[in-house]
Amino acid sequence: MSVEETLNPLFKKIQELKPQFIQRLADAVAIKSVSGDETLRPEVVKMGYFLKSELEKLGAYDIQMKDLGIQPPPVDNPKLNLPPVVLSRIGNDPAKKTVLIYGHYDVQPAGIEDGWDTEPFELVVKEDEDKLVGRGSTDDKGPVMGWLNVLQAHKELGLELPVNIITCFEGMEESGSIGLDDLIAQEAETYFKGVDAVCISDNYWLGTKKPVLTYGLRGCNYYQIIINGPGADLHSGIFGGVIHEPMTDLVNVLSKLVDVNGNILIPGVNEMVAKVTPEESKLYDDIDFDVTELNLASGSDTAIYQSKKEILMHRWRFPSLSIHGVEGAFSGAGAKTVIPAKVSGKFSIRTVPDMDSAKLDKLVLDFVNAEFAKLNSKNTIHAELIHDGDYWVSDPFNESFTAASKATELVWGVKPDLTREGGSIPISLTFEKQLKTSVLLLPMGRGNDGAHSINEKVNISNYIEGTKTLGAYLHYFGASQK
Amino acid sequence: MSVEETLNPLFKKIQELKPQFIQRLADAVAIKSVSGDETLRPEVVKMGYFLKSELEKLGAYDIQMKDLGIQPPPVDNPKLNLPPVVLSRIGNDPAKKTVLIYGHYDVQPAGIEDGWDTEPFELVVKEDEDKLVGRGSTDDKGPVMGWLNVLQAHKELGLELPVNIITCFEGMEESGSIGLDDLIAQEAETYFKGVDAVCISDNYWLGTKKPVLTYGLRGCNYYQIIINGPGADLHSGIFGGVIHEPMTDLVNVLSKLVDVNGNILIPGVNEMVAKVTPEESKLYDDIDFDVTELNLASGSDTAIYQSKKEILMHRWRFPSLSIHGVEGAFSGAGAKTVIPAKVSGKFSIRTVPDMDSAKLDKLVLDFVNAEFAKLNSKNTIHAELIHDGDYWVSDPFNESFTAASKATELVWGVKPDLTREGGSIPISLTFEKQLKTSVLLLPMGRGNDGAHSINEKVNISNYIEGTKTLGAYLHYFGASQK
Ligand SMILES: [Zn+2]
Ligand SMILES: [Zn+2]
Ligand SMILES: [Zn+2]
Ligand SMILES: [Zn+2]
Numbered sequence: 001m002s003v004e005e006t007l008n009p010l011f012k013k014i015q016e017l018k019p020q021f022i023q024r025l026a027d028a029v030a031i032k033s034v035s036g037d038e039t040l041r042p043e044v045v046k047m048g049y050f051l052k053s054e055l056e057k058l059g060a061y062d063i064q065m066k067d068l069g070i071q072p073p074p075v076d077n078p079k080l081n082l083p084p085v086v087l088s089r090i091g092n093d094p095a096k097k098t099v100l101i102y103g104h105y106d107v108q109p110a111g112i113e114d115g116w117d118t119e120p121f122e123l124v125v126k127e128d129e130d131k132l133v134g135r136g137s138t139d140d141k142g143p144v145m146g147w148l149n150v151l152q153a154h155k156e157l158g159l160e161l162p163v164n165i166i167t168c169f170e171g172m173e174e175s176g177s178i179g180l181d182d183l184i185a186q187e188a189e190t191y192f193k194g195v196d197a198v199c200i201s202d203n204y205w206l207g208t209k210k211p212v213l214t215y216g217l218r219g220c221n222y223y224q225i226i227i228n229g230p231g232a233d234l235h236s237g238i239f240g241g242v243i244h245e246p247m248t249d250l251v252n253v254l255s256k257l258v259d260v261n262g263n264i265l266i267p268g269v270n271e272m273v274a275k276v277t278p279e280e281s282k283l284y285d286d287i288d289f290d291v292t293e294l295n296l297a298s299g300s301d302t303a304i305y306q307s308k309k310e311i312l313m314h315r316w317r318f319p320s321l322s323i324h325g326v327e328g329a330f331s332g333a334g335a336k337t338v339i340p341a342k343v344s345g346k347f348s349i350r351t352v353p354d355m356d357s358a359k360l361d362k363l364v365l366d367f368v369n370a371e372f373a374k375l376n377s378k379n380t381i382h383a384e385l386i387h388d389g390d391y392w393v394s395d396p397f398n399e400s401f402t403a404a405s406k407a408t409e410l411v412w413g414v415k416p417d418l419t420r421e422g423g424s425i426p427i428s429l430t431f432e433k434q435l436k437t438s439v440l441l442l443p444m445g446r447g448n449d450g451a452h453s454i455n456e457k458v459n460i461s462n463y464i465e466g467t468k469t470l471g472a473y474l475h476y477f478g479a480s481q482k
Numbered sequence: 483m484s485v486e487e488t489l490n491p492l493f494k495k496i497q498e499l500k501p502q503f504i505q506r507l508a509d510a511v512a513i514k515s516v517s518g519d520e521t522l523r524p525e526v527v528k529m530g531y532f533l534k535s536e537l538e539k540l541g542a543y544d545i546q547m548k549d550l551g552i553q554p555p556p557v558d559n560p561k562l563n564l565p566p567v568v569l570s571r572i573g574n575d576p577a578k579k580t581v582l583i584y585g586h587y588d589v590q591p592a593g594i595e596d597g598w599d600t601e602p603f604e605l606v607v608k609e610d611e612d613k614l615v616g617r618g619s620t621d622d623k624g625p626v627m628g629w630l631n632v633l634q635a636h637k638e639l640g641l642e643l644p645v646n647i648i649t650c651f652e653g654m655e656e657s658g659s660i661g662l663d664d665l666i667a668q669e670a671e672t673y674f675k676g677v678d679a680v681c682i683s684d685n686y687w688l689g690t691k692k693p694v695l696t697y698g699l700r701g702c703n704y705y706q707i708i709i710n711g712p713g714a715d716l717h718s719g720i721f722g723g724v725i726h727e728p729m730t731d732l733v734n735v736l737s738k739l740v741d742v743n744g745n746i747l748i749p750g751v752n753e754m755v756a757k758v759t760p761e762e763s764k765l766y767d768d769i770d771f772d773v774t775e776l777n778l779a780s781g782s783d784t785a786i787y788q789s790k791k792e793i794l795m796h797r798w799r800f801p802s803l804s805i806h807g808v809e810g811a812f813s814g815a816g817a818k819t820v821i822p823a824k825v826s827g828k829f830s831i832r833t834v835p836d837m838d839s840a841k842l843d844k845l846v847l848d849f850v851n852a853e854f855a856k857l858n859s860k861n862t863i864h865a866e867l868i869h870d871g872d873y874w875v876s877d878p879f880n881e882s883f884t885a886a887s888k889a890t891e892l893v894w895g896v897k898p899d900l901t902r903e904g905g906s907i908p909i910s911l912t913f914e915k916q917l918k919t920s921v922l923l924l925p926m927g928r929g930n931d932g933a934h935s936i937n938e939k940v941n942i943s944n945y946i947e948g949t950k951t952l953g954a955y956l957h958y959f960g961a962s963q964k
Binding site: 234236239244247251255259294298300302318319320321326329332350375377378379386423424452453 | 803
């Protein structure tokens with residue numbers, strides 16, 4: 001029987017179970033599993049146990065609720081426990097491949113007072129608008145429920161799974177995935193032994209019409225420049241004009257980093273970037289995107305580039321430098337005449353192949369220190385890296401991507417665009433390095449879902465067709481050469 | 483009888499009443515009259531009525547608790563009443579001169595968690611360190627109690643006051659003196675009719691050893707540069723490198739305003755400043771000050787100038803430009819990868835003779851707009867003046883200053899330094915203009931009292947000798963030619 005013949009009844013069953021699948025998502029959304037709010041930690045834990053109970057019903061075994069210990073500072077409650085990582089297995093046939101599926105069951109904070117049209121933790125079904133609205137509907141409860149839906153459809157059909165599955169569902173993704181790197185390293189040769197591919201469904205289509213597969217992410221090196229002057233904040237009436245002011249020094253140094261068109265001015269940085277080959281350039285030709293989508297997404301007409309290729313290349317394969325803000329200066333409304341004593345300018349650089357992270361740090365910090373030295377200020381500077389995460393690029397034509405491409409084409413009737421993303425999903429790189437296997441990003445939702453924003457939604461069609469796509473991916477991957 | 487003969491028993495009485503005077507200050511400090519904290523507004527009002535009750539006991543009459551109405555927005559409570567201004571008279575002899583004494587009974591916020599060594603609203607008497615520690619001890623409850631002390635000493639001695647006194651004690655000074663300008667204008671020809679001099683005791687010695695009289699203040703024009711980009715804050719991973727970022731534009735423009743040595747770079751500004759005459763230059767020679775005092779006060783070694791004259795001139799008679807901060811950008815601890823959508827850079831210019839405030843505004847705003855235009859950013863700018871207050875300079879040799887100089891010399895045994903201040907006390911100019919009379923700034927506390935800071939104190943000696951100085955000033959001024 002061909003894969004397509006197997007998938008036919010599976011798709012029918014998924015369609016038939018649609019009301020139950022929507023109810024499953026509604027049950028999940030109702031749990032306020034906000035990892036960034038300590039007072040809601042019991043809800044996050046509850047959400048972990050909801051998954052455990054669902055997985056049990058669906059035939060998973062060897063379920064381990066991995067305790068990651070106490071959450072490190074800064075925390076209000078010094079004894080706050082991290083939510084468990086839900087590991088489980090479905091199938092253990094040595095003849096089959098093994099796919100590790102990753103997702104997160106925590107969500108961003110949300111309150112109706114933020115401007116939501118409806119209660120964020122009540123899933124609202126809008127059949128006429130093809131929408132399911134609620135916090136986590138697309139990030140990342142929708143995709144996680146998608147995997148459970150796939151298991152249920154197989155179970156009800158009595159259809160054997162084409163691969164062994166290992167789940168790795170975490171509850172701290174929105175708060176830095178604390179502890180997960182260590183867990184992956186620790187389980188690489190034990191629970192995760194023998195994994196053939198990792199599939200992550202925690203990102204989005206580029207736009208709203210065409211499905212994509214994602215094969216690259218930029219990295220991010222985050223820096224701060226601390227300038228220290230007087231012993232305490234001073235009154236600008238008394239001290240203005242007679243002492244070196246940290247804010248003056250800081251805006252001077254920050255103004256040297258990047259020009260208004262986004263060009264990084266730190267010598268040596270752009271030289272590290274891989275040259276665009278004609279082959280790579282061609283990859284951009286077919287992608288469905290244009291500047292109006294960027295303007296729609298940014299809510300403005302502030303695009304630096306007008307052509308699709310320039311926009312996508314600068315988002316995906318060129319570095320960028322953003323100044324995020326200043327800590328320690330006056331930041332409130334109104335007019336305060338303070339001279340801030342100690343200010344910290346925060347900026348980050350999005351990194352791409354073939355930038356060397358350590359070399360970048362040296363270039364950045366040396367440049368900042370040299371520019372500050374030129375000022376001849378009596379204030380002192382300390383510039384440092386706060387955190388970094390490497391870029392990730394995969395081969396978009398390997399077996400896992402090929403299976404995902406076939407699955408997408410079968411479900412959506414169109415070949416997916418091969419995209420990269422400007423942001424980071426650091427765990428992708430961790431899985432790739434620790435499990436020495438390929439990672440695939442297979443998104444369910446659309447580019448306008450509003451993850452992290454108000455009125456977060458997933459389209460009903462994306463939720464249902466996305467469930468089919470996840471199922472089809474497993475079958476195509478299972479059928480490919482082991 | 484000479485003035486000195488009259489003052490001899492007055493000073494003795496003041497010395498004798500020292501314990502009661504300290505208790506009066508302790509009672510005042512215990513009232514948490516923080517005008518900037520709406521929840522403490524009843525305490526501010528209570529402090530106003532404390533003064534009313536004290537004034538009544540000390541023989542004041544025609545006491546009017548002037549209602550300034552509802553506090554204008556921004557406020558949490560839209561019906562928040564402003565605290566009353568306490569007007570009263572002591573004496574009404576047409577043969578005597580009339581002195582208006584101004585002070586404020588509100589204080590800056592304070593909490594032990596800010597780093598105070600003791601409870602800020604409990605006056606701590608440290609006899610061995612010659613200190614009275616508590617919020618408001620020097621700013622401005624100490625001086626206001628000083629005036630009450632003078633009244634009490636006269637009353638207990640049965641000594642006639644040498645002048646008629648009008649009090650004007652407000653409760654909103656630390657929050658912009660809302661409503662006071664209007665009240666002064668309104669009462670100029672009524673309650674305040676016939677005032678011969680205004681005496682304000684709400685500032686400090688330049689240093690810690692030598693008393694001063696203050697004859698000049700800088701003005702302050704406060705500006706903001708608002709740069710507007712995307713419709714909402716964006717993720718720098720997704721939008722970094724493809725849109726014009728408001729923070730990049732802002733640091734560029736801010737870096738053009740002032741150099742690291744405090745030189746204002748806006749063309750035309752320095753040209754408006756009055757030239758230093760040889761006579762003026764000489765005035766600085768005798769003043770007791772050096773760079774070590776500046777370093778001590780700033781808690782650092784960040785002085786731009788090393789010579790006394792350069793430091794004082796740049797503090798008092800040259801303009802300065804300080805960048806206070808940025809509203810709308812990331813300002814917390816840690817590392818947030820946001821692209822702020824709308825940022826507002828705040829800066830102010832301290833003004834001096836003969837700068838024209840309106841001309842300055844035009845120079846500043848035109849320059850900011852021109853520098854932004856050069857960037858060719860697609861973001862938009864709006865630069866504006868938030869508020870302004872003119873500089874003030876008096877004749878330091880008029881009758882009121884001469885009386886204060888004699889009083890100071892008698893009490894402290896040394897001629898006071900004639901100083902200016904870098905900061906503003908906008909009400910000085912209002913009194914001068916509205917009452918068409920001279921204004922004197924006669925400080926009680928020292929330069930290191932820590933007004934607005936933690937562990938605010940007034941020296942016991944300054945509180946007691948300062949009370950004597952206020953009393954002596956009234957007698958010398960009363961004895962001078964009407
Ligand atoms: Zn997510
Ligand atoms: Zn998320
Ligand atoms: Zn004051
Ligand atoms: Zn004050």
